[in-house]
Amino acid sequence: MHRACPSASGGAAADRHVAVEYSSDDEWAGHLVVFVRAGLGRGEQVQYFADATDPGLVTRTLADRGVDAASAVRRGQLVVTTADETYLAGARFDPDVMTGLWQEAVDAAAAQGFRGLRAIGEMSWGARRIAGAERLLEYELRIHHEVFERLPLTAWCFYDRRLLARDDLEVLAHAHLARWGTGAAPGGGPGLSAAPLTGAPGFRLAGSAGYEGRRVVASAAAALAASPAERVTLDLSVLDHLDIAALADIADAARRRPTGTPVRLVGAPPALHRMVELFPELGEGLEVDGR
Known part of the structure; x- marks a missing residue:
């Protein structure tokens, strides 16, 4: 079952790992601001892993919409980096490595005094020729039990409909128990999910x-x-x-x-x-x- 509009703060594991879809820059910005503002207000560390988006645009968009991103960056509460510098930093994408990295990231946020960790990851890299990209669906399936049921982590997976084939997006989005921004895609859901x-x-x-x-x-x-x-x-x-x-x-x-x-x-x-x-x-x- 897919929830149409999970809360920004989350609760159960099913509500903290969310597929977020958008078709415009304005939709992207709206999701971004809701998520980051909630995290900063709750005293959590917020990390953003950009792929198709310039990292500078993330902080500029937040500032333009009333979020004091500069202060959050200075105190280490907001960290904007790229997918290439994080989960794509190895020779290939590896779900086993990523589950361990989430544990390290949650521990590091707690050591810095934050009340939890939340992250946004742009998933458009799944459509590129990246070694290990074929394991993205496996990863999305595994992390519900291996990560979100174990760790105080909230993560929104950003799926840009303009960059991913509809069938691929549908399969990946169905691997989440919560989904936001779902559009009425022609042709319905995937043949197998x-x-x-x-x-x-x-x-x-x-x-x-x-x-x-x-x-x-x-x-x-x-x-x-x-x-x-x-x-x-x-x-x-x-x-x-x-x-x-x-x-x-x-x-x-x-x-x-x-x-x-x-x-x-x-x-x-x-x-x-x-x-x-x-x-x-x-x-x-x-x-x-x-x-």
Whole structure:
């Protein structure tokens, strides 16, 4: 479920990791000011990771709209940098590295006396030829459980509709449990989407897991394989179709899990039960409800 207008302050983990979409510079500025003003008022450190936007424009826009950005920068409460200097600083984008960096950033903000950390990241780099960019969906799926359920962090992922293909944006936005600025995109949602579950660690696939959804399945499988949780659930109850290649990806991910415990599948379609009967090896590492 996607919330249309999450609060700037957040609360539950589902409300603190937000996909924010915009189609104009004015929309971008409005989201920016709401987020930064709330963070400064709450005594949190605010970080902005620019990609397509000049960092100087961020502080100028805040100042033009009544936020004393210069003072916040001087006291270290507002930090404006670029994606290239932060999570893209390595040889390639790596979700494992990023989860550790968030822990370090939260600890550093607390050490400086701030009451928490909030960040905006421009995600337009996902459309560029960057090593590891293909793991962006995996990252968005994983950080709900691995970061936001553990740390006092609020982050808005800025998605500029002018820079990202509609289908790609829809898939990435659906990986968030909260979404702001959602427009009525022609053609509806993606053919296949993946999202984290609320509560117990795990993910939900929705739509058709066939050839066209191969990239989404691969990302969800990678998130399953990497999850540090002892027990992980994959909810297939709103899945219309699952082909054997998708099931093979899920089974392979289950076998690679570091804990060695099986992945629980709930709401598995009848076709999955038939495939596991025909190919028992595909059931290894899976605990299929009703089987």
